[in-house]
Amino acid sequence: MAISVKDVAVAAGVSVGTVSNVLNRPDKVSADTVARVQAAIADLGFVRNDAARQLRAGRSRSIGLVVLDVGNPFFTDVARGAENRAAESGLAVLLGNSDENVEREGTYLDLFEEQRVLGVLVTPVGDVADRLTRLRLRGTPTVLVDRQTDDLNFSSVAVDDVAGGRLAASHLIEGGRSRLAFVGGPASIRQVGDRLQGARAAVAEHPGVSLEVIDTESLSVLQGRVAGEGIRARPAAERPDAVFAANDLLAMGVLQALNMQGDVHVPRDVALIGYDDIAFASAAVVPLSSIRQPSVLIGYTALDLLLREADGGPGFAHEHIVFDPELVVRDSTRS
Amino acid sequence: MAISVKDVAVAAGVSVGTVSNVLNRPDKVSADTVARVQAAIADLGFVRNDAARQLRAGRSRSIGLVVLDVGNPFFTDVARGAENRAAESGLAVLLGNSDENVEREGTYLDLFEEQRVLGVLVTPVGDVADRLTRLRLRGTPTVLVDRQTDDLNFSSVAVDDVAGGRLAASHLIEGGRSRLAFVGGPASIRQVGDRLQGARAAVAEHPGVSLEVIDTESLSVLQGRVAGEGIRARPAAERPDAVFAANDLLAMGVLQALNMQGDVHVPRDVALIGYDDIAFASAAVVPLSSIRQPSVLIGYTALDLLLREADGGPGFAHEHIVFDPELVVRDSTRS
DNA sequence: ATTCCGGACTGAATCGTTTCACAATGTAAA
DNA sequence: TTTACATTGTGAAACGATTCAGTCCGGAAT
Numbered sequence: 001m002a003i004s005v006k007d008v009a010v011a012a013g014v015s016v017g018t019v020s021n022v023l024n025r026p027d028k029v030s031a032d033t034v035a036r037v038q039a040a041i042a043d044l045g046f047v048r049n050d051a052a053r054q055l056r057a058g059r060s061r062s063i064g065l066v067v068l069d070v071g072n073p074f075f076t077d078v079a080r081g082a083e084n085r086a087a088e089s090g091l092a093v094l095l096g097n098s099d100e101n102v103e104r105e106g107t108y109l110d111l112f113e114e115q116r117v118l119g120v121l122v123t124p125v126g127d128v129a130d131r132l133t134r135l136r137l138r139g140t141p142t143v144l145v146d147r148q149t150d151d152l153n154f155s156s157v158a159v160d161d162v163a164g165g166r167l168a169a170s171h172l173i174e175g176g177r178s179r180l181a182f183v184g185g186p187a188s189i190r191q192v193g194d195r196l197q198g199a200r201a202a203v204a205e206h207p208g209v210s211l212e213v214i215d216t217e218s219l220s221v222l223q224g225r226v227a228g229e230g231i232r233a234r235p236a237a238e239r240p241d242a243v244f245a246a247n248d249l250l251a252m253g254v255l256q257a258l259n260m261q262g263d264v265h266v267p268r269d270v271a272l273i274g275y276d277d278i279a280f281a282s283a284a285v286v287p288l289s290s291i292r293q294p295s296v297l298i299g300y301t302a303l304d305l306l307l308r309e310a311d312g313g314p315g316f317a318h319e320h321i322v323f324d325p326e327l328v329v330r331d332s333t334r335s
Numbered sequence: 336m337a338i339s340v341k342d343v344a345v346a347a348g349v350s351v352g353t354v355s356n357v358l359n360r361p362d363k364v365s366a367d368t369v370a371r372v373q374a375a376i377a378d379l380g381f382v383r384n385d386a387a388r389q390l391r392a393g394r395s396r397s398i399g400l401v402v403l404d405v406g407n408p409f410f411t412d413v414a415r416g417a418e419n420r421a422a423e424s425g426l427a428v429l430l431g432n433s434d435e436n437v438e439r440e441g442t443y444l445d446l447f448e449e450q451r452v453l454g455v456l457v458t459p460v461g462d463v464a465d466r467l468t469r470l471r472l473r474g475t476p477t478v479l480v481d482r483q484t485d486d487l488n489f490s491s492v493a494v495d496d497v498a499g500g501r502l503a504a505s506h507l508i509e510g511g512r513s514r515l516a517f518v519g520g521p522a523s524i525r526q527v528g529d530r531l532q533g534a535r536a537a538v539a540e541h542p543g544v545s546l547e548v549i550d551t552e553s554l555s556v557l558q559g560r561v562a563g564e565g566i567r568a569r570p571a572a573e574r575p576d577a578v579f580a581a582n583d584l585l586a587m588g589v590l591q592a593l594n595m596q597g598d599v600h601v602p603r604d605v606a607l608i609g610y611d612d613i614a615f616a617s618a619a620v621v622p623l624s625s626i627r628q629p630s631v632l633i634g635y636t637a638l639d640l641l642l643r644e645a646d647g648g649p650g651f652a653h654e655h656i657v658f659d660p661e662l663v664v665r666d667s668t669r670s
Numbered sequence: 671a672t673t674c675c676g677g678a679c680t681g682a683a684t685c686g687t688t689t690c691a692c693a694a695t696g697t698a699a700a
Numbered sequence: 701t702t703t704a705c706a707t708t709g710t711g712a713a714a715c716g717a718t719t720c721a722g723t724c725c726g727g728a729a730t
Binding site: 058 | 337380382383384385386387389390393395405406408411412414415418427429430432446448449450451469472473474556587590591595614615617618619620621622
């Protein structure tokens with residue numbers, strides 16, 4: 001049914017080896033043979049079978065990327081950065097969405113390994129060290145994205161989330177707030193823990209400032225709204241006067257819950273800061289202060305590192321690249 | 336280097352055929368043989384080589400999805416819907432981002448064809464009928480997403496964008512506005528054209544109402560901002576009193592440009608409505624009225640249709656599924 | 671005239687899985 | 701006892717592109 005190199009070879013009156021050469025090393029073939037073969041290819045509508053090619057080559061020409069949430073613009077930006085770098089080397093990026101779910105994460109890692117991808121970029125949900133170590137030992141290089149790690153066996157590209165958390169909390173405190181709340185979860189996600197840790201550090205330096213933790217099930221707008229409703233339902237005296245949300249999606253949910261009802265007002269009653277500085281943050285009901293991460297650059301750098309690691313072989317020295325976060329002040333923290 | 340079925344067979348003391356059976360039809364193999372083989376698999380860390388499997392099978396177990404813009408939450412929702420349906424059948428979705436660029440679209444279609452995907456879901460950039468016809472003839476079924484077509488050779492899943500455009504414009508007119516502007520482009524994207532056409536139809540029914548078209552280069556927040564700046568710079572008398580943006584991203588850009596400077600106010604001076612009703616629309620500076628599309632359902636349905644078409648063979652009767660859009664009124668059109 | 675060389679091309683072997691016709695064994699029915 | 705039949709397992713062929721040792725040939729060097 002399908003057209004193979006063999007059919008092309010017959011049609012062009014050459015051997016299959018020559019067809020392959022035309023495809024991969026046209027300079028090794030005389031000009032008119034190239035022309036004849038290409039004519040045959042066009043005639044028959046031949047399309048290379050990537051599976052056969054991969055089988056022979058032993059490796060595919062794509063990279064797997066597993067993100068926590070495709071619905072989060074931060075991750076689509078990371079993906080965009082990775083895709084840009086991949087395109088430069090003629091590679092494809094396969095995007096998998098774990099939805100903060102360990103099982104789905106595993107499914108994608110399995111799939112990518114069966115596909116013999118060149119390497120894997122992961123923003124891990126939980127503790128996947130074991131999983132990834134096995135992957136690496138079997139020959140699939142791995143780079144952790146948006147996650148610092150002390151594990152010397154992996155390379156990583158991340159933003160200093162502890163510093164980011166500190167930046168956010170300090171900003172709130174400097175704005176005169178003293179009853180802070182951290183909205184985020186689950187704690188198993190490292191980013192969440194790190195940002196909280198940074199906030200705690202900042203709070204610890206300021207006597208009289210308290211920090212309450214409001215746990216969420218995931219990092220979504222919906223969960224933010226739930227947390228926000230909880231805050232709004234409290235008597236004024238027990239409400240925090242500032243909220244640091246673990247990401248912008250949560251922050252926007254909190255904002256919706258608080259501001260749309262009119263009784264509690266951001267920033268008058270509650271100052272609010274998010275994390276990631278997604279494009280929509282500046283367009284929110286109350287433009288949202290946030291901690292900016294260089295998302296596209298993170299993706300680009302991670303893939304670049306992955307490719308270097310894939311070339312370097314197993315003896316490659318793992319690198320840990322850390323970017324600095326940046327405070328972006330908007331109305332939501334201006335009183 | 337890599338472990339193959341052969342190695343597993345030797346380790347378990349069985350033939351390769353039996354290993355394959357354990358993998359694919361364990362009920363055809365005695366219980367203790369299954370156990371022995373699985374132990375060997377675990378021992379050796381065997382991972383199926385998908386390329387070889389595909390080569391033999393002739394088709395892969397994944398579906399290609401090409402969207403106009405991964406940065407647009409509408410499309411990530413569509414992707415999510417498709418992924419859900421795919422997961423039900425144990426298939427994977429490969430996501431490609433054309434960024435409204437014909438060339439990139441072509442690159443992804445080529446890639447997917449070389450991968451021998453089960454089928455392709457496309458939100459086409461321009462006129463890709465030729466391209467897709469060839470694909471289909473060579474055996475890769477295709478479903479157009481978010482695009483109605485009169486072409487009887489393709490199935491499609493879409494929303495009635497003409498109706499949506501009419502809905503949006505009618506709403507603005509009923510709110511007392513009479514100098515409408517449509518912000519959107521490029522016109523080569525069918526959604527844009529359809530929505531405009533619907534708006535034109537609504538305007539035509541109301542004497543005294545005018546419709547101006549402000550063209551944009553793409554459907555992004557940035558382009559919306561550019562269009563908004565243009566509107567703001569005009570003398571008040573020449574400004575439209577209502578804007579219908581071809582999607583929410585544009586609308587949010589327009590909103591930023593108009594409202595953040597303070598002199599022109601939405602909705603007082605300019606009413607504004609978008610399209611897609613992305614999650615962020617309700618959280619905008621001024622909560623955005625919009626035309627809602629059932630995005631997740633569109634993706635789910637499209638993939639479902641694709642699978643039916645793939646099963647049905649080339650003789651399958653193409654279907655055209657059209658969903659109805661829904662008006663969502665928020666502050667941006669309330670005067 | 672002979673040798674040597676390089677360019678152009680050939681075709682069999684290879685990658686790892688699945689499939690399928692077939693063999694071997696045991697068990698029930700005739 | 702023979703026949704029939706199911707169960708379990710075997711191993712070679714096939715999928716399609718790439719690679720590589722080797723053939724062929726015309727021309728340059730000796």
